[in-house]
Amino acid sequence: MDNLTTINRILLVDDDKDDCELFGEALHDCETYLNLSCLSDNEQLLKTIERINPDLIFLDVNMPKRTGYECLQEILSHKNYASIPVIMYSNTGRNEDIENAYKLGATLFLRKPSTYSGLVDSLKKILNKEWTRPSTITAQYFLNGRYHPFS
Numbered sequence: 001m002d003n004l005t006t007i008n009r010i011l012l013v014d015d016d017k018d019d020c021e022l023f024g025e026a027l028h029d030c031e032t033y034l035n036l037s038c039l040s041d042n043e044q045l046l047k048t049i050e051r052i053n054p055d056l057i058f059l060d061v062n063m064p065k066r067t068g069y070e071c072l073q074e075i076l077s078h079k080n081y082a083s084i085p086v087i088m089y090s091n092t093g094r095n096e097d098i099e100n101a102y103k104l105g106a107t108l109f110l111r112k113p114s115t116y117s118g119l120v121d122s123l124k125k126i127l128n129k130e131w132t133r134p135s136t137i138t139a140q141y142f143l144n145g146r147y148h149p150f151s
Contacts, residue, residue, distance in 0.1 A: 007131055009035045011054035013042055013071060014089065015063045019112070023058070026119040030127055042071050049081050056131065058110070061090035061097060069104055076105045085134040087126065093149065102147040107134045109141070109149045126150065 010027065014020050020038035027036050037052045039045065042063055049057075057075065061068040068088055076082050085107040090097065093111050101109045108126070113119045129137050141148045 007034070007055045007127060009037070009052055009054045010056050010058065011037050011039060011048065011052060012058045012089070013039045013045065013063070013068070014058075014060040015040050015042070016060070019060075022116065022119065026116060026123055029120050030123045034127075042066050045071055045074060046078060046081070049075065049084070054084060057084055057086045058089045059086055059106075061088055061092055061101070069100060072101070072104050072106055085131060085137070087150075095146070098149050099147050102138065102141070107138050109147070111149050122150065 012020055012023050014023070017038075017040055020040065024036050024038065027034055035052075037048065037054070039048050043065060059068045059071055059075075063071075066074075068090070072086055072088065075084065075086060086105070087108040087110050088101040088106045089110050089112060091112050098109045110122060110126070113122055131137070141150065
């Protein structure tokens, strides 16, 4: 996968430990060399980003304490982390949630696939994107005057 040269470390922020484990297994089925870190307590978000220096962040929308949107704003407001592509990752498919994510600066919005094979397929497609210019990725999902989830 030629486009993966810039993606080596991935951070998943999700309060559901089972979802983190499933995500890790699916990611391993895509590419075994990728380093995944999971964070279930988003209170330590910036410290974790500083420690692992991720190339890509997957951020669950619905979490206790702080929502994924609040975490997204925190990441993007920090000058050292604002350039890290963030993919909002959620069970929700509501148009207002998708629009909100993109308007706040998310690179992509991925609905959690309902099957393991769907998750693997989605991750493969995402990892094959050209991550040197995340804004061009985001632009692909603005159609007919509104944002759409990754598919």
